[in-house]
Amino acid sequence: MKIVIADDHAVVRSGFTMILNLQEDMEVVGTAADGIEAHRQVAKYEPDILLLDLSMPPGESGLIAVGKISEDFPNTKIIILTMYDDEEYLFHALKNGAHGYVLKNSPDDELLKAIRTVYNGETYINPKMATSLVREFVKNDQNVVENDPYKVLSKRELEILPLVAKGYGNKEIAEMLFISVKTVEAHKAKIMEKLHLKSRPELVEFALKKRLLHF
Structure with a gap:
């Protein structure tokens, strides 16, 4: 050597x-x-x-x-x-x-x-x-789990997130999923809270990183 x-x-x-x-x-x-x-x-x-x-x-x-x-x-x-x-x-x-x-x-x-x-x-x-x-690996692994949409979000929230990221409005999403506008708004708020997101651009970026968008 x-x-x-x-x-x-x-x-x-x-x-x-x-x-x-x-x-x-x-x-x-x-x-x-x-x-x-x-x-x-x-x-x-x-x-x-x-x-x-x-x-x-x-x-x-x-x-x-x-x-x-x-x-x-x-x-x-x-x-x-x-x-x-x-x-x-x-x-x-x-x-x-x-x-x-x-x-x-x-x-x-x-x-x-x-x-x-x-x-x-x-x-x-x-x-x-x-x-x-x-110890650091375990901590990072826990962070990955916390940010995994498939583990954090409900099935309905997983349906709504990509639609919001694609730019659909509350009324359009409500009509697509046959639910009320208020229900859409409630799910959006939950999504933002669970994923620690503060704005729509952050949500779009998150959806892209997690490959939740299929344009």
Whole structure:
């Protein structure tokens, strides 16, 4: 495995280089002191793995570099190597293309395991941080359920929502569904309340996103 290490501390780069080069299946081909230099090194060596620190003052930080490098060099897998056990950093890194997240105070064996895991196409997250990721996933999953019209709205409301989004008036909808205008108005109010919408443009946007319109 060809590896590039990006960290603003020379002693850290040297230390990790020594550890990795002792492995039969790993070779450090380049090092960098900030995100811009890391981008150049990845372009030059096309490594399999980039170990990227998040904080590299005064140069470009890893928080910025991870997105650029993952987009420009999709074949290079990025492992964040940092002292920050902050879930916001973890989520940002993963959303922007990182494949791994390892804390600098982890044992050497964990770093080696992370590199081999990511090289083989999987994602590696520091065990201490994994709980935060699961918690966020569950929260997002609950939000998805709350915004799922098929779970939140009644059958009648699912009939009315796309008609409102298409621009039909209350009277027209009432005639189509053989119900009163007051009933249409009541259902519209319920729809807006359940979906936390405040205006018709928001309702149209919601209907488009959820593919409730069939023009």
